[in-house]
Amino acid sequence: MKYKFEILKKSNKSKARVGKLYTPHGTINTPAFMPIGTQGTVKTMTPRDLDEIGAEIILSNTYHLLLRPGHELIREAGGLHKFMNWDKPILTDSGGFQVFSLAHMRKISDEGVEFTSHIDGAKHFLTPAKVLEIQTAFGSDIMMPLDECVPFPCDKKQATEALIRTTRWAKESNLKLQTSNFKTTSNNQIPTLFGIVQGSTYKDLRKRSAEEIAAQGFPGYAIGGLSVGEPQNEMFEMLDIVTGILPDDKPRHLMGVGYASDILGAIKLGADLFDCVIPTRLARHGSFLTYEGKTSIRLAKFEKDFTPIDPACDCYTCKNFTKAYIRHIFWAREITAMHLLTIHNLRFFMRMLAKVRNDLLNEEE
Amino acid sequence: MKYKFEILKKSNKSKARVGKLYTPHGTINTPAFMPIGTQGTVKTMTPRDLDEIGAEIILSNTYHLLLRPGHELIREAGGLHKFMNWDKPILTDSGGFQVFSLAHMRKISDEGVEFTSHIDGAKHFLTPAKVLEIQTAFGSDIMMPLDECVPFPCDKKQATEALIRTTRWAKESNLKLQTSNFKTTSNNQIPTLFGIVQGSTYKDLRKRSAEEIAAQGFPGYAIGGLSVGEPQNEMFEMLDIVTGILPDDKPRHLMGVGYASDILGAIKLGADLFDCVIPTRLARHGSFLTYEGKTSIRLAKFEKDFTPIDPACDCYTCKNFTKAYIRHIFWAREITAMHLLTIHNLRFFMRMLAKVRNDLLNEEE
Numbered sequence: 001m002k003y004k005f006e007i008l009k010k011s012n013k014s015k016a017r018v019g020k021l022y023t024p025h026g027t028i029n030t031p032a033f034m035p036i037g038t039q040g041t042v043k044t045m046t047p048r049d050l051d052e053i054g055a056e057i058i059l060s061n062t063y064h065l066l067l068r069p070g071h072e073l074i075r076e077a078g079g080l081h082k083f084m085n086w087d088k089p090i091l092t093d094s095g096g097f098q099v100f101s102l103a104h105m106r107k108i109s110d111e112g113v114e115f116t117s118h119i120d121g122a123k124h125f126l127t128p129a130k131v132l133e134i135q136t137a138f139g140s141d142i143m144m145p146l147d148e149c150v151p152f153p154c155d156k157k158q159a160t161e162a163l164i165r166t167t168r169w170a171k172e173s174n175l176k177l178q179t180s181n182f183k184t185t186s187n188n189q190i191p192t193l194f195g196i197v198q199g200s201t202y203k204d205l206r207k208r209s210a211e212e213i214a215a216q217g218f219p220g221y222a223i224g225g226l227s228v229g230e231p232q233n234e235m236f237e238m239l240d241i242v243t244g245i246l247p248d249d250k251p252r253h254l255m256g257v258g259y260a261s262d263i264l265g266a267i268k269l270g271a272d273l274f275d276c277v278i279p280t281r282l283a284r285h286g287s288f289l290t291y292e293g294k295t296s297i298r299l300a301k302f303e304k305d306f307t308p309i310d311p312a313c314d315c316y317t318c319k320n321f322t323k324a325y326i327r328h329i330f331w332a333r334e335i336t337a338m339h340l341l342t343i344h345n346l347r348f349f350m351r352m353l354a355k356v357r358n359d360l361l362n363e364e365e
Numbered sequence: 366m367k368y369k370f371e372i373l374k375k376s377n378k379s380k381a382r383v384g385k386l387y388t389p390h391g392t393i394n395t396p397a398f399m400p401i402g403t404q405g406t407v408k409t410m411t412p413r414d415l416d417e418i419g420a421e422i423i424l425s426n427t428y429h430l431l432l433r434p435g436h437e438l439i440r441e442a443g444g445l446h447k448f449m450n451w452d453k454p455i456l457t458d459s460g461g462f463q464v465f466s467l468a469h470m471r472k473i474s475d476e477g478v479e480f481t482s483h484i485d486g487a488k489h490f491l492t493p494a495k496v497l498e499i500q501t502a503f504g505s506d507i508m509m510p511l512d513e514c515v516p517f518p519c520d521k522k523q524a525t526e527a528l529i530r531t532t533r534w535a536k537e538s539n540l541k542l543q544t545s546n547f548k549t550t551s552n553n554q555i556p557t558l559f560g561i562v563q564g565s566t567y568k569d570l571r572k573r574s575a576e577e578i579a580a581q582g583f584p585g586y587a588i589g590g591l592s593v594g595e596p597q598n599e600m601f602e603m604l605d606i607v608t609g610i611l612p613d614d615k616p617r618h619l620m621g622v623g624y625a626s627d628i629l630g631a632i633k634l635g636a637d638l639f640d641c642v643i644p645t646r647l648a649r650h651g652s653f654l655t656y657e658g659k660t661s662i663r664l665a666k667f668e669k670d671f672t673p674i675d676p677a678c679d680c681y682t683c684k685n686f687t688k689a690y691i692r693h694i695f696w697a698r699e700i701t702a703m704h705l706l707t708i709h710n711l712r713f714f715m716r717m718l719a720k721v722r723n724d725l726l727n728e729e730e
Contacts, residue, residue: 039697040690046701047685069668069693077671077689085685303434306442320412320450324442325405328434332404335700336411 001026003141003192003219005251011360015243015270018360021220021251023089023141024189025081026056030251031267031356033349034059034091034275039068040084043280044339045346047086053315053343054350057089057141059275062134063098066124067117071137079139091275092135093255094144094196095126097224100151110165112146128172136182136191144222145173147196152229159200166198167212174216194220194253197242201230206238210245221246222253223271227262236265243270260289260352267356279349283341286330289348297341302327315347316340366391368506368557368584370616376725380608380635383725386585386616388454388506389554390446391421395616396632396721398714399424399456399640404433405449408645409704410711412451418680418708419715422454422506424640427499428463431489432482436502444504456640457500458620459509459561460491462589465516475530477511493537494545501547501556509587510538512561517594524565531563532577539581559585559618562607566595571603575610586611587618588636592627601630608635625654625717632721644714648706651695654713662706667692680712681705 004022011017021028035042035050037058042050050058060080065071077083080090099106099115106115112127128146135143146169148162176182177193195218199205213221223242226235239254246252253273254266263274279289287294288309297309308318309326317326317340330337369387376382386393400407400415402423407415415423425445430436442448445455464471464480471480477492493511500508511534513527541547542558560583564570578586588607591600604619611617618638619631628639644654652659653674662674670688678684682691682705695702 039694039699041694041697041699041701044700044704046681046704048681064697068697069689073669073689073693076669077687083687083690083693085690304438304441316411316413322442322448324434324438325448325450328438328448329404329406332406332429332433334404334406335409335703336406338700339409339411339704 002189005220005249007249009361009363011268011363012365013363014268016267016356016360017270017272018357019251019272021272023057023192025087025089025141028056028089029354029357030272031263031353032056032273033263033353034273035346036061036275036277036280037084037086037090038277039064040074040080042342042346043284044335044342047084049343050086050346051088053347054354055088055346057091058086059091059093060138060140061095061098062092062131062138062144063095065092065138066095066134067119071134075137079137081139089141090138091142091253091273092138092140092144094131094146095134096144096147097149097256099126100149108148108165110168128169129176132173132176132180132182132191132193140191142192142194142220144194144196145170147198147224149198149225149228150200152201154200156200156202156205159198159202159205162200163198163205163209166196166209170195170213170216170218174218192219194218194222196222196224196255197246198225199238200225201234201238203237203241206241207245210242214246218250220251220253222255224255226254227257227276232262232265235262236269239266239269239271260291260293260349263352264356279345280342283345284338286337286341288341289345291352297323297327297330297337299327309344310348313344313347313351315344317344317347367554370585370614372614374726374728376633376728377730378728379633381632381721381725382635382637383722384616384637386637388422388557390452390454390506393421393454394719394722395637396628396718397421397638398628398718399638400711401426401640401642401645402449402451403642404429405445407707407711408649409700409707412449414708415451415711416453418712419719420453420711422456423451424456424458425503425505426460426463427457427496427503427509428460430457430503431460431499432484436499440502444502446504454506455503456507456618456638457503457505457509459496459511460499461496461509461512462514462621464491465514473513473530475533493534494541497538497541497545497547497556497558505556507557507559507585509559509561510535512563512589514563514590514593515565517566519565521565521567521570524563524567524570527565528563528570528574531561531574535560535578535581535583539583557584559583559587561587561589561620562611563590564603565590566599566603568602568606571606572610575607579611583615585616585618587620589620591619592622592641597627597630600627601634604631604634604636625656625658625714628717629721644710645707648710649703651702651706653706654710656717662688662692662695662702664692674709675713678709678712678716680709682709682712
C-alpha cells in the first residue's frame with residue numbers, strides 16, 4: 001500500500017478532523033495514539049497483545065535502537081517489523097530528542113550532533129543523512145529528519161538557532177531522500193519523511209518554523225519541542241499557530257503528547273497523531289487510567305474491591321481480573337501486574353481515540 | 366467432577382505409569398508437571414498463557430498466600446480459582462517447606478510451628494487444623510497436611526523426630542478433615558488431602574514414613590524432603606523405596622522436582638506429579654531449556670542468530686521470535702523477554718511430559 005492521507009470529515013466546531021493514513025504496513029484511523037516500543041518492544045507487551053488492544057501503529061526510538069542492537073543488525077534481520085514480529089505500521093523518531101536530552105554528553109554543529117552512548121560510552125555522530133540511513137535500515141513506514149529540540153524554558157537566541165538548524169537539516173534530509181536510492185527494507189518505495197516544526201514557546205518562532213518547514217512540502221508534519229514542561233495552555237497556543245499554517249491535507253503528529261486532556265484538546269486544534277510513554281509507564285508504576293485520570297492500584301481502598309478497574313472496558317484485564325487481585329500481585333511485585341495494567345491503560349487510550357473519531361463522524365453537519 | 370485417579374497403562378520396563386487424575390476443576394493427564402503460581406500468579410504469565418502452553422494444573426504456595434493477601438481475603442473473593450481467574454485444578458502445599466526454611470525465625474512444637482512473617486514481622490502459628498482451614502478457604506483441589514521438612518544433610522535423630530511429627534500431624538489432619546464440615550469453596554465436596562512421606566536420605570526412615578503414611582489411607586501421596594541438595598542417585602534411591610511401599614492405585618507427587626533428567630528418572634520410579642520453579646526462574650534469569658539442558662540467551666553467539674530457540678517447538682515464542690530478538694530485549698532489560706522465555710520453558714516441560722505419556726502408551730506390551 002502506498003502512503004496516502006485521506007480526510008473523511010472535518011468538525012465544524014473545531015479544527016478536529018477524522019482521517020485515514022495509508023502506509024506500506026496498513027491503515028491507521030486518525031486521530032490515533034501510537035504506543036511506544038522504545039527498544040523494539042512495547043514494554044511488558046507482545047505483538048499479539050498490541051493487536052488485541054487495537055494498536056494500528058507503534059512508535060520506536062531511533063536513538064535506543066541505534067545503540068542497541070544497532071541498525072545494521074536490524075537490517076540483517078530483515079527490518080524492524082520482522083525483527084520484532086510486528087507487521088503493522090511503525091513510525092520512528094530521529095533520535096534528536098534523546099540526544100539533546102543528554103546535555104553534557106553531546107556536542108552540536110551544523111553538520112550534526114556528536115554524542116556518547118549512555119550504555120557503553122562509545123562515540124556516535126548523527127547527521128541528517130545518517131538518521132535517514134538508520135531509519136531506512138529499520139524499514140520504518142514513517143521516518144523523521146534530524147531536528148534540534150530545545151528544553152523548556154529556553155532563551156530566544158538558543159530557540160532561534162535551533163529553529164534555523166532544524167530547517168536546514170529538514171532541507172538536507174529531503175534532498176538526500178530524493179537523490180539517494182533509499183528504499184524501505186520491506187518494500188520498494190521511497191520512505192515517507194515528515195517535516196518537524198520547532199520554535200519553543202515563542203509565537204513568532206513557531207510561525208516562522210511552520211512556514212519554513214511547510215514550504216518544503218513534506219507528506220506529513222511533526223510538531224516537536226512541546227510537552228517538555230510548558231503549561232498546557234502554552235502548548236495549545238503554539239499548536240494552534242502551527243496547525244493554522246501547515247497544509248490542511250497532511251497529517252500532523254504532536255510528538256510526545258500526552259495525558260488524556262492534552263490529547264483531547266490537541267485534537268480540537270487539528271493534531272492527528274500522538275505518542276507518549278504515559279499509559280505504559282504509569283502501568284509499570286501501578287497506576288490505571290480512566291476518564292477521571294490516574295489512580296494507584298496500591299491504595300488500601302482496593303484491598304477487597306472485587307470489581308474490575310472499569311466495568312465498561314472490554315480489555316482482557318477488565319474482563320477477567322478484579323482490582324483486589326491486581327493490587328495483590330502488584331504489591332507482591334509480580335511482573336504480571338504491570339502487564340495487566342499496561343493492557344488496560346493502552347486499551348483505555350485506544351477506546352478514547354475511537355470514541356473521539358466516532359463522535360466526530362457523527363457530529364451533525 | 367469427583368476426585369478419582371485412574372491408571373491407563375503401566376510400563377513393563379519400569380515403574381512408570383500413565384494415568385488420569387480427576388478433580389473438581391478438571392482432569393490432569395499424568396505424569397504431569399505443575400507450573401508454580403507462588404503468590405497467585407505464575408510469574409510473568411496470565412491464565413490464558415497457561416492454557417496455551419497446556420498447563421492442566423498449577424501449584425500455589427500456602428505460606429506466601431497466607432501472608433499476602435491472606436486466606437480470608439481469598440475466601441471473600443470466592444476462592445483462589447476465582448481470585449486469580451484460573452478455572453483448572455490447583456494444588457496447594459502446606460506451607461511447611463517455606464516455614465522450616467526460615468530457620469531462626471520459627472519455633473516448632475508438637476502442636477505446630479510458630480514463625481515470623483518475612484514481609485511485616487507479624488507472628489503466625491500454623492497447626493495441622495489451621496493449614497487445612499487455610500487451604501479450604503483457597504478452595505484447593507488437592508491440599509497438603511502440615512509436615513516437617515528437614516534440610517540436607519540432616520542427622521538421623523532430627524530426621525526421625527521430623528518423621529514422627531509428620532506422621533502425627535498427618536493423622537490429626539485426616540481426623541480433622543473427617544470430623545469437620547470442611548467443604549471446598551467452589552463445590553460441596555470434602556477436600557482431597559494427600560499424605561506426605563518424609564525421612565530425609567535414610568533408607569529405613571523413608572521405609573518407615575511411607576508405611577506409616579500409607580497405613581492412614583490417603584487418596585494420594587506426596588514425597589517431600591527430596592531435591593533439597595542431595596545427589597540425584599540418593600533421591601532416586603529414596604523414591605524407589607517409597608514407591609515400592611505406597612499403594613499402586615494412588616497418585617504420587619514428588620514435591621519440588623526438578624530438572625528434566627530428575628523428572629524423567631523419577632517417572633520410571635513411579636512418580637506421577639511434579640512441580641518446580643526451574644522453568645520459570647531460569648526464564649527470568651535469561652535461560653532457555655531444551656533437551657540439551659539450559660542455555661543463556663545472553664550469549665554473544667546468539668547476537669545474529671535469526672532462528673527460533675527450538676524450530677520444532679510449537680510455543681508462541683518459538684513460532685514468532687528469533688534468538689537474536691529475544692537476546693536483544695533481554696539485554697535491554699525488557700520484561701517481555703522474561704515472558705517469552707517463560708512461555709518457552711514451560712511449554713518445553715509440557716511437551717516433554719506429553720512425549721513421556723505418549724511413549725508409555727505406545728510401549729509394546
